[in-house]
Amino acid sequence: MTRHDLRLDDKVAFITAGANGLGEATAMQLARFGADIVIADIDADNGNRVAHAVRELGRRAQFIATNVMDTAQIESAVAATAEQFGRLDILVNNAGGVRQNNFMDQNERSWRKHIDMNLVSMLAATQAATRVMIAGDRGGAIINVASSEGMRGAPGYAVYAACKAGMISFTRSMALELSGYGIQVHAVAPDMIPTHGLKGIVAIASEGENMARDRYIPLGRVGEVEEFANVVVFLASGMASYLTGVTIPVDGGTIASSGWNRSPADGGWTLYHE
Numbered sequence: 585m586t587r588h589d590l591r592l593d594d595k596v597a598f599i600t601a602g603a604n605g606l607g608e609a610t611a612m613q614l615a616r617f618g619a620d621i622v623i624a625d626i627d628a629d630n631g632n633r634v635a636h637a638v639r640e641l642g643r644r645a646q647f648i649a650t651n652v653m654d655t656a657q658i659e660s661a662v663a664a665t666a667e668q669f670g671r672l673d674i675l676v677n678n679a680g681g682v683r684q685n686n687f688m689d690q691n692e693r694s695w696r697k698h699i700d701m702n703l704v705s706m707l708a709a710t711q712a713a714t715r716v717m718i719a720g721d722r723g724g725a726i727i728n729v730a731s732s733e734g735m736r737g738a739p740g741y742a743v744y745a746a747c748k749a750g751m752i753s754f755t756r757s758m759a760l761e762l763s764g765y766g767i768q769v770h771a772v773a774p775d776m777i778p779t780h781g782l783k784g785i786v787a788i789a790s791e792g793e794n795m796a797r798d799r800y801i802p803l804g805r806v807g808e809v810e811e812f813a814n815v816v817v818f819l820a821s822g823m824a825s826y827l828t829g830v831t832i833p834v835d836g837g838t839i840a841s842s843g844w845n846r847s848p849a850d851g852g853w854t855l856y857h858e
């Protein structure tokens with residue numbers, strides 16, 4: 585293996601919700617490593633902005649207006665990708681969303697919205713993209729963007745957490761079902777990476793923020809979107825050739841600490857703090 589195995593030259597990547605946040609950073613980083621990019625998102629202004637930025641890097645790029653809540657729109661975006669680019673090598677199932685609400689205050693409409701946005705969108709894109717990958721006979725990489733909430737209890741986010749846990753489980757099953765086609769399936773579980781979406785989950789810019797970060801995030805700081813995208817690039821590349829079915833937390837260590845808190849005063853660890 586050499587550094588060239590990180591290159592994604594001439595590969596085509598399809599990214600759901602790629603117009604902002606983690607999806608945007610992923611689009612840019614995959615392009616920097618040589619991939620051509622398709623962004624499927626509802627935000628046309630930012631989707632076109634990111635596609636333009638990718639073209640500035642010398643790669644091909646296309647924004648396709650897509651509401652991932654509508655399976656037919658996902659299928660048609662994947663079909664348009666295959667037609668325009670002639671292949672599809674990397675699928676990043678990044679679309680997802682959450683609203684904080686205790687489960688007992690939620691209704692069926694809210695459950696179904698969470699499930700459509702986080703789970704059904706992944707199922708639809710995976711099936712459509714996998715058909716193209718199998719027909720192309722070049723293998724492929726599918727990367728599902730789960731969450732740390734899929735790996736722990738999440739009060740106020742029960743349905744979202746169940747969906748993200750479902751993504752992690754689906755990742756394992758698909759890794760097995762698709763292994764014979766040379767298609768690797770992975771998940772990444774981000775936490776504490778400031779984006780517009782994360783604002784809905786935690787108030788990052790609150791008083792005592794630094795203290796909370798020091799205690800809660802073992803690496804002592806929030807993440808950068810590029811640090812997330814780097815892991816996606818690795819998983820999409822030849823450097824990850826013997827991995828499939830795994831979930832990688834990209835979280836500064838929050839899943840590892842699981843309730844342990846660091847004392848900013850002396851750097852020691854406790855299970856409780858005042």
Ligand SMILES: NC(=O)c1ccc[n+]([C@@H]2O[C@H](COP(=O)([O-])OP(=O)(O)OC[C@H]3O[C@@H](n4cnc5c(N)ncnc54)[C@H](O)[C@@H]3O)[C@@H](O)[C@H]2O)c1
Pocket residue numbers: 600601602603604605606607624625626627650651652653678679680681682729730731732733773774775776777778779780781782
């Ligand atoms: N940022 C974090 O620390 C973090 C933590 C855990 C999980 N995640 C997961 O990462 C993924 C990306 O989150 P983010 O933080 O980058 O969010 P973000 O809010 O920055 O970006 C979300 C994107 O989704 C698009 N979108 C919204 N509804 C859509 C729809 N119906 N159809 C198509 N596109 C739609 C938006 O236009 C936007 O481009 C999500 O799956 C989220 O659950 C992020």
